[in-house]
Amino acid sequence: MPGLQRGGAAIVGAAESDIGAVAALMSPIDLMAQGIHRALEDAGLSLHDVDGLFCATTQARTSAMSLAEYLGLPDAYTDSTIVGGSSFEIHVAHAQAALAAGLCSVAVIAYGSTQRTVGRRAASAREYNPYETPFRPFLPASAYALAASRHMHEFGTTREQLAEVAVAAREWALLNPAAWEKKPLTIAEVLNARPISDPLTVRDCCLVTDGGGAIVMTTPTRARDMARPPVFVLGCGQSITHATISSMPDLTVTGAVESGAQAYAMAELKPEDIDVLALYDAFTINTILLLEDLGFCPKGEGGRFVQDGRIGPSGDLAVNTNGGGLSYCHPGMYGLFLLIEAVRQLRGECGARQVAAADTALVHGNGGVLSAQATVILGGTSAL
Amino acid sequence: MPPDTASPLATYIAHLERGELAYQFSPSADTAVFYPRVIAPKTGAADLEWRVSRGAGTVYATTVVHPQKGEPYNVALIDVDEGYRMMSRVEDISPAAVKIGMRVKFRVHPAEGDEPPYPVFTPAENA
Numbered sequence: 001m002p003g004l005q006r007g008g009a010a011i012v013g014a015a016e017s018d019i020g021a022v023a024a025l026m027s028p029i030d031l032m033a034q035g036i037h038r039a040l041e042d043a044g045l046s047l048h049d050v051d052g053l054f055c056a057t058t059q060a061r062t063s064a065m066s067l068a069e070y071l072g073l074p075d076a077y078t079d080s081t082i083v084g085g086s087s088f089e090i091h092v093a094h095a096q097a098a099l100a101a102g103l104c105s106v107a108v109i110a111y112g113s114t115q116r117t118v119g120r121r122a123a124s125a126r127e128y129n130p131y132e133t134p135f136r137p138f139l140p141a142s143a144y145a146l147a148a149s150r151h152m153h154e155f156g157t158t159r160e161q162l163a164e165v166a167v168a169a170r171e172w173a174l175l176n177p178a179a180w181e182k183k184p185l186t187i188a189e190v191l192n193a194r195p196i197s198d199p200l201t202v203r204d205c206c207l208v209t210d211g212g213g214a215i216v217m218t219t220p221t222r223a224r225d226m227a228r229p230p231v232f233v234l235g236c237g238q239s240i241t242h243a244t245i246s247s248m249p250d251l252t253v254t255g256a257v258e259s260g261a262q263a264y265a266m267a268e269l270k271p272e273d274i275d276v277l278a279l280y281d282a283f284t285i286n287t288i289l290l291l292e293d294l295g296f297c298p299k300g301e302g303g304r305f306v307q308d309g310r311i312g313p314s315g316d317l318a319v320n321t322n323g324g325g326l327s328y329c330h331p332g333m334y335g336l337f338l339l340i341e342a343v344r345q346l347r348g349e350c351g352a353r354q355v356a357a358a359d360t361a362l363v364h365g366n367g368g369v370l371s372a373q374a375t376v377i378l379g380g381t382s383a384l
Numbered sequence: 385m386p387p388d389t390a391s392p393l394a395t396y397i398a399h400l401e402r403g404e405l406a407y408q409f410s411p412s413a414d415t416a417v418f419y420p421r422v423i424a425p426k427t428g429a430a431d432l433e434w435r436v437s438r439g440a441g442t443v444y445a446t447t448v449v450h451p452q453k454g455e456p457y458n459v460a461l462i463d464v465d466e467g468y469r470m471m472s473r474v475e476d477i478s479p480a481a482v483k484i485g486m487r488v489k490f491r492v493h494p495a496e497g498d499e500p501p502y503p504v505f506t507p508a509e510n511a
Contacts (some may be wrong), residue, residue, distance in 0.1 A: 130393055131419045132471045134493075134502040137459045138449045145447040146461055153445075153484040197459075198448040198480070246461055246471040247419070370450055 001093050001236040001262050007384050009096035010223035010230040013043030013216030014343040016266055019329045020180050021116055022210040024378035028059040029070050031112030031212030036071070039214040044227030045106060052077045052104030052217075054095050056087040057346055058124040059184070067110065071363035077104040083240060084367025085280055088215075088335035089374035093236035095217045105218060109339075112212030113331035120208055124332055132244055138197050141205055143245035143369035144283040145197035150251040151285060152199065153209055154300065159199055160305030165284040166203050166326050173323025175313060175353035181327040204284040206330035213336050215343065231343045232384055234269065234360070235377035237262025245369045252300075255373035256293035256364060262379075263375035264295075264364075271295035274377070275358045276345045277317065278338035281324040287311070291319075294375070306370055318355040321345060331359035335365035346380045359383045392420030395434060400501040404488045405439050407468055408432040418468035420422045438507060439490030440465045448479040458482050462505055464490075 015038030017031040032055055040046060053067050053076045060066045064080035079094050081087055088109055095107040115123035126139060137143065151157045167187055173179035185203065193201035223230035239255030239262075242248045263271060271294060279290045288302030296317065297305040311319035320326075322341040325334040342361035344350050360383050363376040390398070392408075396419075399406035408417040410424040412431050423430050441464040448456045458479035461473050474482040488505035495501045 129502075133473050134499065135459050135473050136449065136457065137447075137471065138451070142447050142449055142459050146445040146459070148486065150445040195448075195450040195456075197450065244471075246469060251461075325429055 001238065004093060004096055004236055004266060005100070006234050006266055006268060006322040007220060007232045009217050009233045009235070010220055010225040011215050011217050011339070011378070012223050012228065012230055013039040013045065014340045015039040015042050015213055016178065016337070016340060017112060017212035019178065019211035019331070020209050024117070026114055026117070026132050027081045028057040028112035028114055031114070032057070032067055032110035032214065033070055034046060035212050035214035036108050037108050039108065039216045041159040042228060043216045043218060047071060049106045050076065050108055052095060052098055052107030054079045054091040054107060055111065056080055056082040056091070056333065059113060064342050082142070083372035085282065085333040085335045086365025086367035086372045086374040087333060088339060088364035089363060089376045090219070090238055092233060092339065092376050093238065095346065096233050096236065099217065101343070102331060105222065107217045108214050109217065109336065110212070110214040111333060111336040113333065113334045114210045116208055116210045129244060132246060141200060141283065142197040144285050145200045146245055147289070147370060148199050148285040151288065154252055155303065156287065157303035159191055160187055161307060162199065162204055162284040162288070163187040163214070164306045164309070164356065165281065165287045165311070166190045168213060168306065168309060168315070169281060169320055169324040169326040171312040172321050172353060173327035174327055176323050179280060179323040179328040180209055181323065189276070190232050192260050198342050200283060206325035206334065207280045209329050209331050211329045211331035211337070213340055215336070225298050229347055229380060231346050231378050231380060233376060234379045235263035235265070235267030236375065238374040239267070240372045242371050243368055252289070254289050254293050254370050256290050256375065257374045259375040260294040260364070264375045267377040269360065269377060274360050274362045275318070276321065276342060276355050276361040277319045278342045278361060278363045279319060280338060280364055281320055281326050282330070282334065282366060284326070286366055288320065289370070290366070294362065294364060313353065321350065321353045321355060335367070338363045338365060346378060388422065392422060396420045397500045399436065400492055400503065401495070403492050405437040406434050407437055407464070407466060409435050416467040418470055418488045431447065435466070435491065437466050439463055441488050441490070441505065443482060443484050443488060444469060446484060448480045460505070462488060470503070470508050472503055472505050474505050474507065
């Protein structure tokens with residue numbers, strides 16, 4: 001992203017709040033606070049150190065205000081940019097800018113959702129759109145289904161190839177004790193699952209869970225004195241191409257082309273330099289589109305690229321090692337969990353699912369209906 | 385500047401009430417604009433003029449929604465011949481029979497109660 005420096009900020013703490021199905025009457029801000037407490041502990045810091053608050057949730061209209069009150073931090077620098085699930089990748093860029101400008105010295109980025117407990121409709125009320133709502137698209141799924149229909153039409157992508165994405169995510173999830181899904185999944189089970197919006201079945205769609213978490217960011221200088229090895233922000237980029245699916249310029253090309261290009265340029269890296277990928281897999285078509293748009297295969301080849309377990313634990317490209325939004329956790333806005341997993345992979349904390357020699361990670365958030373694309377490239381000290 | 389006397393949406397609905405599918409055109413940008421706006425995207429030009437579409441288009445993308453209660457139904461994106469895209473549905477055939485590339489023509493779905501009229505499409509013959 002123009003104006004930001006490679007390695008100009010670092011992530012020094014990362015943690016989930018309770019996830020899955022949380023205790024009764026937990027609030028989204030409770031989960032943010034829980035995540036912040038755990039992430040600060042991870043960093044070896046305390047709440048006294050925090051002077052920057054970045055947050056988003058669909059369940060609080062003024063979430064930065066609510067969080068500042070809850071934490072008792074009236075003087076904190078705040079930013080509650082909300083553009084759907086990729087909000088947190090954008091917060092990373094904004095936090096880096098704030099740290100570089102001296103607006104804050106320790107920033108937390110937090111998320112909380114009780115979507116499973118209160119119901120999807122209550123957690124994320126849809127605005128009436130006079131140009132779409134009369135046709136009753138089942139959003140967001142129908143928007144992604146429309147994109148999948150177009151990808152299948154233009155490039156011959158198959159139902160089975162979409163299902164491969166869900167199966168790979170499940171195989172990774174079986175290696176992650178924190179994942180929601182605990183049973184194996186086959187391509188046939190994905191195809192024969194309850195249809196939602198053709199060509200997508202319920203197994204092509206992300207989970208509906210509760211959850212939250214936080215990451216802690218600080219300046220590169222301060223990062224070197226923390227409890228855990230720092231993870232540096234090497235590159236950032238964003239592109240918001242539309243808000244509604246009927247205004248997306250081309251349903252087979254996302255703004256990840258632009259956000260990825262910005263992030264690679266800032267990081268001085270190419271796709272082949274990336275060791276671990278965390279791609280926002282709200283639906284199976286996402287992973288295929290993002291692999292193409294971020295340069296891991298040519299446009300139109302994503303379906304064939306993911307065949308034969310290529311992005312699963314025994315494949316040659318490590319994608320969504322936590323099990324993803326499809327099988328690990330998806331409380332409505334998944335972007336923060338991508339960052340948490342990338343940090344853990346770069347620190348070598350991932351146990352059975354650890355990727356060998358992980359020096360660089362590409363995190364890609366997707367918000368809305370393929371609308372707000374944001375890329376963050378991370379690396380350990382060895383990647384600086 | 386004098387205040388606008390009608391919103392973009394109100395003008396659009398007024399056309400539908402007359403059986404017309406309307407869109408906007410920016411002469412300075414030489415481009416169709418949909419959904420209706422007060423200024424043109426990208427250029428910011430305030431020269432948007434209303435035009436009435438011939439009502440012919442092509443299915444760009446399509447899905448069948450399977451509600452938990454009730455029958456499956458079609459949702460489609462239609463590329464209208466004058467150069468803009470809109471969400472709609474294709475009626476008069478089974479939802480799964482709607483295919484990308486199919487030629488379609490506009491008709492008005494009439495107002496019902498508080499809901500204003502909206503545009504739907506049907507398969508076109510020889511269009």
